[in-house]
Amino acid sequence: MAARLVQIAMNAQDDSVVGRFWAEALGWSIDSEGPGVTNLEPEGFDYPDPSALCIDVLRVPEPKTGKNRVHIDLATTSATHQADLVARLRDLGATPADIGQGDVPWTVLADPEGNEFCVLEPRPVYQDTGPVAAVVVDCADPRAMARFWGEAMDWIVHEVTDENATLRSSKGVGPYLEFLRTPDVKTVKNRVHLDLRPYRGDDPAVEVARLKALGATDADVGQGDDVPWTVLADPEGNEFCVLGPR
Structure with a gap:
């Protein structure tokens, strides 16, 4: 058994504003499955597919505090493309950080x-990822993160050093998942997290038990008891959700 990484969940006080920004930034379609949720995916996308990680923007009451421990890297194909993309993103409302x-x-x-x-500046490794080059997670121990996530998902570990670890879909398509060593300590709930799905026919409860055996722990982010997903945290406390099979 193994779960699939299918999407990124991003908290926002105004999901429609943040969702609209990212839809225009990536050139993706925008939809909503209900109040407080804005869904983004490439045009004509057949979900779920590792060629892209969809984005769900979820409305929350609390404001952002501190630097996010999970962020997105965007790919470019040339110095001109990078400069043009930065200019376009700033026109859409992005600011220097x-x-x-x-x-x-x-x-x-x-x-x-x-x-x-x-x-990012042009890098050959990201030329076939689509607009999102990678999802990057700050961590204390990239080797430990590679061990956990390499077993948690059906993704392949491509590189592991003391400073970083890189994984990609077993189909060799879509963005990378990268763990970058940083000195920062996690102190609050991540505003960006990963969502996993078991394969069709797999039992979510069995998958959750397997992930816990690998080192995941239960996490309470205020989700309550009446939700169809399970919130866990990886060995460094990064929250993630296990959704129902699809």
């Missing part, structure tokens, strides 16, 4: 609610 990056070849921006993201 300083997270201590110093003099680097990528540009750090924040969306209308302050969620940091990077517009």
Whole structure:
């Protein structure tokens, strides 16, 4: 058994504003499954498919505090593309963000609610990922994160060092999942998290038990008892959800 990484969940005080920004930033379609939820996916997308990680923007009452531990990196194909994309994103409402990056070849921006993201310089490894190059997670131990997530999902571990770890779908398509070593300590609930789905026919309860055996723990983010998903945390406390099979 193994779960699939299917989407990114992003908290926002105004899901429609943040959702509209990311839809226009990525060139994706926008929809809503109900009040307080804005769903984004590529045009003509057949969900779920590892060629893209969809985005669900979820309305929450609490404002953002501190730098996000999970962020999105956007891919570019040339220096001109990078400059044009940064300019377009700023026209859409993005603002420059300083997270201590110093003099680097990528540009750090924040969306209308302050969620940091990077517009990368052209890198060959990301030329076939689509607009999202990677989902990046800050962590203390990339090797431990690679062990857990490599067993938790049907994704393949591509690189592991003391400083970073990289995974990608077993089909070799779509964005990467990267764990980057940082000195920061997690203190609050992540405003961006991963959503997993078991495969059709698999028992979600069995999958949750398997993930707990790998080191996941129960997490309470105020979801209550009457929800069709399970909230867990990885060994470093990063929350994620196990959705129903589909």
